[in-house]
Amino acid sequence: MSALEDRLRRLILDHGPISVARYMTLALAHPDLGYYARRDPLGSSGDFITAPELSQLFGELIGLALVQHWLDQGRPRHVAVCELGPGRGTLMADALRAAEVVPEFGAAMTVHLVETSPALRERQAATLSGLPVHWHDELAGVPSDRPLLLFANEFLDALPVRQFVRRSGNWHERLVGVDDDGALRFVTSPRATPFPQAVGGIDERLAEGALLELGPAREALVEAIAARLVPQGGMALLVDYGSDTPVMTGDTFRAVSRHAAADPLLAPGKVDLSAHVDFRAIAVRAMSVGALAYGPLGQGEFLGRLGIAQRLRRLLGNASPEQCAALESGFDRLVGANEMGDLFKVLALTAPDGPAPPGFMQHERRQ
Ligand code: SAH
Numbered sequence: 001m002s003a004l005e006d007r008l009r010r011l012i013l014d015h016g017p018i019s020v021a022r023y024m025t026l027a028l029a030h031p032d033l034g035y036y037a038r039r040d041p042l043g044s045s046g047d048f049i050t051a052p053e054l055s056q057l058f059g060e061l062i063g064l065a066l067v068q069h070w071l072d073q074g075r076p077r078h079v080a081v082c083e084l085g086p087g088r089g090t091l092m093a094d095a096l097r098a099a100e101v102v103p104e105f106g107a108a109m110t111v112h113l114v115e116t117s118p119a120l121r122e123r124q125a126a127t128l129s130g131l132p133v134h135w136h137d138e139l140a141g142v143p144s145d146r147p148l149l150l151f152a153n154e155f156l157d158a159l160p161v162r163q164f165v166r167r168s169g170n171w172h173e174r175l176v177g178v179d180d181d182g183a184l185r186f187v188t189s190p191r192a193t194p195f196p197q198a199v200g201g202i203d204e205r206l207a208e209g210a211l212l213e214l215g216p217a218r219e220a221l222v223e224a225i226a227a228r229l230v231p232q233g234g235m236a237l238l239v240d241y242g243s244d245t246p247v248m249t250g251d252t253f254r255a256v257s258r259h260a261a262a263d264p265l266l267a268p269g270k271v272d273l274s275a276h277v278d279f280r281a282i283a284v285r286a287m288s289v290g291a292l293a294y295g296p297l298g299q300g301e302f303l304g305r306l307g308i309a310q311r312l313r314r315l316l317g318n319a320s321p322e323q324c325a326a327l328e329s330g331f332d333r334l335v336g337a338n339e340m341g342d343l344f345k346v347l348a349l350t351a352p353d354g355p356a357p358p359g360f361m362q363h364e365r366r367q
Contacts, residue, residue, distance in 0.1 A: 059094025
């Protein structure tokens, strides 16, 4: 049993079942016992691997996209480059290295990392040593008086979701309780939840037993990003696992440990937890405050349009046979069908008067 599991059991026995969102927040972000608090979960020896850890091509193309957008905006004198949930700092390091092709961009930017994990902050400091980087617990700490160039990879999927089950025409929240043996298990609240405001527009005809997942924390964060882009300009690139359907139903709450699926209730604090991002919902929230939303595009398509194949060829020209093999396998996983190439999606946000984001076409703007 994990130490956190014991705490959660006592909390639930004392106060009653907790929401999936509360469980996810405590399991991932508890200051002492949360999954991200003390460990670096990334890489082949960890629990999961992300695009920037697979290949430098990913971060380099993001960096070039930021520079391109800065140029398209008329080279603003000051710009805040910001990453949410930077992991090991690899994506930011690759992006900034590629961005050096335009030295004026380097002179205009300040770099901001939004990260809560002390262990990962240390790791980021090592990766980005020598660079003037600022850390923040929340987006609110990032300067808002200048254009923002923000990106986040596999960050929104770690923000908590709430789940509701359809019963006799009502919605009942799915909660985490404790069974007679003391194990954590899912229960359904006997009380109907007054239709949560965020669910507005959900199809009332959803079948008995249907499960609805909502990401209020994600939506609020995306709205806050959009509310900065609207007056100041800039762009946000949000990359994640998820879908873009009118109503997203079904349980996508998952645990991963050592590169394999795990039980999300079995060892809180020791396994990674995530849920798919509802791209439609976050795009709608961004547009509700006046930002433009483009896509989402499949990651493979997006990187293809940014020139990943050409960049790969250039790197292969100067690489050893081992480096060539690693570059090619990273490329295949980043863009491949049934790999990250179509499982991951990229949503872009801009100001209403901003140029289209690199990699997106005008007609891909959502209405
Ligand atoms: N973007 C990185 C890492 C993804 S893992 C990559 O692509 O490799 C998720 C990251 O988000 C970690 O750095 C984790 O510590 C951070 N994180 C998770 N929840 C957070 C929160 N609520 N606030 C800030 N950072 C968070």
